[in-house]
Amino acid sequence: MADSMPSPSSNQSQNATTTTITDLNVDSLVHSAAYLNLQDVCNLAMTCKYFKRVAYSDFIWQRLFREHWPQQPSPSSLHSRGLREMYLARRTAVQQFKFADPFVADFYTDVKPFNHLQLSKNDIFLTQGSQIQMINMDRYQSGKDFVSALSDHKARITCMRLFFLNDISLFRGETESEQKVLVTSSCDHSIRLWRKGSCQRCFRGHNGPVLSLSNKLLGEDNVKVLASGGDDGTVRLWSLSSSGKRGQHALKATLYGHEKAVNFIVVAGHRNSLLASISRDSKVRVWDTTTSSAVRSSCCVGMTSVAGAPVSMQCQESLLYIGAGSSVTAVDSRTMRKVMTAAVHRPKLYSFDIVPSKSLICTGGDGRAMLWDIRRNQEEPVAELDGHCGPVTLLHMDPYKIVTGGPQDPCINVWEVDTGAQIKSLSCCCGEKEAHGSRSGCGAMAVDGCRIATASYCEEMGILRFRDFSNASSSVMKLEEDQTQTSKFWDSSSDRITSDWQT
Incomplete structure (x- = not known):
């Protein structure tokens, strides 16, 4: 031993x-x-x-x-700035579109209003009326068929969402990286789930047009549930893993309580089983979807109301940011108490977006957008983003930039998110049409990192313009140094040098 x-x-x-x-x-x-x-x-x-x-x-x-x-x-490592600082500086510049030579491609469409536009890397999803067009930029650049037209809906599409699913049981034999699913709702009373250019599911149950879809999916990884709001005043829950193409067994629950049409639905940030909805009469309800009954109203765990017609609603952690009337109101979804009025944009609010990590909110009004710090006095914005011709209905905000536009603006404007200083303007229309004075504003916009897609139409055609700044080389600062006549802002015409990339 x-x-x-x-x-x-x-x-x-x-x-x-x-x-x-x-x-x-x-x-x-x-x-x-x-x-x-x-x-x-x-x-x-x-x-x-x-x-x-x-x-x-x-x-x-x-x-x-x-x-x-x-x-x-x-x-080179011999540069006065460290390579880390140079990498981060270029990454920030790319995210802020601070280049004059992005890859540009124009696509001509029917002369119809653009309802919705989604952008996910090199995939573009566009709706006009009841039609959906899917454009893959990788296939476009390689000379392959790059457009898929989907026409299963029989009436105007009201909402479009893009989800990335990790549960491979929804589509047998597919890898996780291929789980990109498009979901649309329509005035034809249906919800359709699209994948790889075809309709995979069709959900029916609303007694009227389906007006809204949840921004995220409810449930755990193996059980994904979609929420929809209808003109019938109900919120309905659908299982995406239901059997059968028609989704006969997809309806999991119908939530009653709203008296008017349900305009917006969001999933709470701190609990993926909580759902918030707002109706046309500006009544807000929070639902706990973990209860098991199929038809229920008792799962409503909170109610409140805001002043004015609802414009949009977002959720960050437990706070609901509700844009309605002329202001953005923050509501605690746990107590349903109004925490603060985050921004006031008189006389009317058309759009808003938030960056919680920076405590910033941007609101779109008539002729201008305004940047707010929610930690400061809400009567004094951080910056006023002027220069618009009409209502700012299109607004994107991320940690790097703010992008604004509207139906009467031929250009969309890009601003620095921290200061509100303008970076540049980007044209939404075709140069030939602008030269003849026949142009329209931006009808739809989508931003994904260093890529942006805009859509507009005039009397003769619709134009979808895609820009990718990821491999741009002529920076704004470099060209400003080369110019004898310096300008504070970059001229929007400079980005048209690659207009040869037209179909």
């Missing part, structure tokens, strides 16, 4: 030879960290001071630069 026990000297020798990862030299760790993606490199930098030094190495950021922008000349 005594022979099997290790001696103290042997324990000391084992402890003396123990090596930790921090005992490795920095060069070895840098070469290992060069295989990490951007998110992992950032996580490494937050671990400790030693790993932060590794993560800030020029070798890593030069590799990331070449990986993200292979067509651009790789920066």
